[in-house]
Amino acid sequence: MTKREKLAEFARQEARRHLGAAALLALCSGTYTLVGWLAGAPLPALAYGGLLCLCAALAVLGWDARCAWQRCCELERLAANLPASIAELPPPTGAEQAAQQELLRRLAAQNAALESENAAGRRQMTDYYTLWAHQIKTPIAAMQLLLQTDGGENAPELAAELFKIEQYVELVLQYLRSQDMAGDLAVGRAELEPLVKGAVRKYAKLFILKKIDLVLGPLDGTALTDEKWLAFCLEQLLSNALKYTPGGGKVSIELAPGPRKILVIRDTGCGIAAEDLPRVMERGFTGYNGRENKKSTGIGLYLCKKVLANLGHRFWLESAPGKGTAAMIDLTEARLGVE
Template structure:
């Protein structure tokens, strides 16, 4: 809003009062048929004085507005630094703002404390659960050949969910955990494939890794994690056929993961990667958490890599991870 117009609105009651006061004097002079000379001179002198005072008041008003705008632009978690109050009303407003700032700081402190406690709890849980899981893996062979396969499949799923929890907890401080080195795309892909080889074998799916001799600059651990999550989704929603990992046509650093699964509805594609969004496929099997693709998107954004999904129902899904991007998300 224009400062002058804003000031006129702010001082409208005073200006209106002056106008009414002047009109009353003029009306009285008119009724008594008094000479206008002295009144006009007095009005000129008084108007000049009022104009100078108004200019001074407008200058102070504009300075205060600018100070408040600057404070709003640089507002942080602390209490705002307001201009010195000019009267009691502004003092009360300043006290109200201070009380709200104190309340917000207290709420933020409580929220941070709860978040830290929850993170410590889940991190501890994720590490402690590994011990019984390792014991279960040792005991599976004693269950007999008929039970080994199903038990191993379910144990593998539990281990992957535990890994998701751990990576989710690390996501907040991922910047301190990054180690960018030149890695072979073929090696990254094969590491992820080896992790999910039992799942491919159990479902009778094929997996091909070809044409990935190029090297890319990335963080090896997080890149393998992302590729593994994409393979996990591919295996979960593919009943026959298989998965192919290769370079995207016309690219030297874009990994393309293509499956022959059930595909994804067009209306679900824009929301893939949102926290907790599972889509029609996830709602159908009631097992999806909506966390895997969310983590993939967040990790790739922090690594500076591109991410795109193409799919049609019944025709499979193609995921492209562009390792050529160099824009990093720095915290």
């Protein structure tokens, strides 16, 4: 809205606000003129007195409108620079405005108390789940050791399922850590090839168990990123590719040709329905595939999008039902000019 439009809207609102006062002024002026005329006062004197009253009224209304305009400008400035405290509000000019500011103070105090209570609850929940995730790693490690020593006919399948449990526990920890990523970032140069191969090595057993082919394309170069968080995202995307790709399928990882440094993780899985594609990165959204196979948590892609956005990497998916999915991470470094 332009300044002229704002002034026009302000004038309309002020006119509505002073409509009662204008009607009262007109009534008083009419009464004054009628009484004076009936008393035999000369009309020029009556007109002169009415003009003086009108000028005085317009002066008072003009001053009031000027103060109201300054107050509106100050409130608009505060609204554009939130958060603002109640103490920064312009002083009230009447009983109604004083009552409104008092109501705002009480609402702000109530909101602060609720936020403090919610923050304490979130801290307790974070502490509990962090402790749980660390404690659950002990029995997982014990079961892995038992599987390695005792073996058995179903040992590979059991080891694969145990690995999935371990990854879900790690997902919980990373979800908790992502709430405050700023304190856990270490940005630097990361070699892409060893980073990708490290993530692939972690899922090697699942590739072998499901007989899924892995194709690694050219991965030369580096990325300016946080190596740990980018590796976490790669692992999540590999986990999704393995989850939704049937046995005998294929997963490929490569840098797309072109001037931009785009890392592509492509699978030959079931793909994503067109109506689900815009929402698959929303927290808790599982879509048709998740409801059909009951495998999706609705957290993995949401975390990837959040983490990669914090790292400054654009992330998107290309998919179609029956044609697999391609997860794209743009690792191109932004060029910053000097002014």
